[in-house]
Amino acid sequence: GEDVEQSLFLSVREGDSSVINCTYTDSSSTYLYWYKQEPGAGLQLLTYIFSNMDMKQDQRLTVLLNKKDKHLSLRIADTQTGDSAIYFCAEGGFKTIFGAGTRLFVKA
Amino acid sequence: SQTIHQWPATLVQPVGSPLSLECTVEGTSNPNLYWYRQAAGRGLQLLFYSVGIGQISSEVPQNLSASRPQDRQFILSSKKLLLSDSGFYLCAWSSGTAYGDEAFFGQGTRLTVV
Numbered sequence: 001g002e003d004v005e006q007s008l009f010l011s012v013r014e015g016d017s018s019v020i021n022c023t024y025t026d027s028s029s030t031y032l033y034w035y036k037q038e039p040g041a042g043l044q045l046l047t048y049i050f051s052n053m054d055m056k057q058d059q060r061l062t063v064l065l066n067k068k069d070k071h072l073s074l075r076i077a078d079t080q081t082g083d084s085a086i087y088f089c090a091e092g093g094f095k096t097i098f099g100a101g102t103r104l105f106v107k108a
Numbered sequence: 109s110q111t112i113h114q115w116p117a118t119l120v121q122p123v124g125s126p127l128s129l130e131c132t133v134e135g136t137s138n139p140n141l142y143w144y145r146q147a148a149g150r151g152l153q154l155l156f157y158s159v160g161i162g163q164i165s166s167e168v169p170q171n172l173s174a175s176r177p178q179d180r181q182f183i184l185s186s187k188k189l190l191l192s193d194s195g196f197y198l199c200a201w202s203s204g205t206a207y208g209d210e211a212f213f214g215q216g217t218r219l220t221v222v
Contacts (some may be wrong), residue, residue, distance in 0.1 A: 015182065033210065042114075042213035043152075075154055088152060096211045098144070100151025 004099035022089030031092035110135035114214030128184040131199030139201040141182040147195040
């Protein structure tokens with residue numbers, strides 16, 4: 001069945017880059033997503049990438065996709081304390097399957 | 109524009125009591141609807157999804173059930189809550205295209221079973 005895996009925690013210093021990694025199993029997924037969850041709130045879409053792309057850049061965010069290895073990563077440049085949240089990788093298809101979420105801690 | 113409403117925001121219920129969480133979507137028709145649970149310290153688990161009125165698919169066996177009495181209404185229920193039902197419940201919708209699309213989430217319900 002479908003499965004999305006990601007590490008549970010990441011800690012970085014303010015101003016450094018954060019890289020959150022994810023692996024997925026469903027090679028038919030056309031879209032792959034990164035969602036952000038603020039404390040006590042629902043999830044909001046952060047960015048997404050089409051499966052025919054290798055990279056997408058959106059301001060401080062860079063998404064890299066390696067289809068061969070089914071590996072997705074999210075890089076946040078110049079990480080700020082406001083970036084502290086849980087980041088979910090997800091693959092989109094008939095139903096969206098989410099990873100367990102990576103909790104990003106940003107130390108001032 | 110589309111909006112999703114989920115209520116209540118917080119709920120404290122005793123073990124053995126019933127549960128009803130409601131979710132409604134506005135501004136779209138025939139959405140895919142989802143119930144997710146996020147247990148403390150754990151990830152997001154898909155509980156139920158629905159592609160249409162009266163059509164419910166369960167992803168994991170559990171003490172909960174879901175119903176879709178109207179196109180844009182999704183209800184999560186239980187007849188008797190267990191302590192293990194505590195968690196953060198999120199309702200979501202997507203447009204339901206076959207090739208994948210963004211999921212939009214409600215603000216969530218924090219359920220504590222005592």
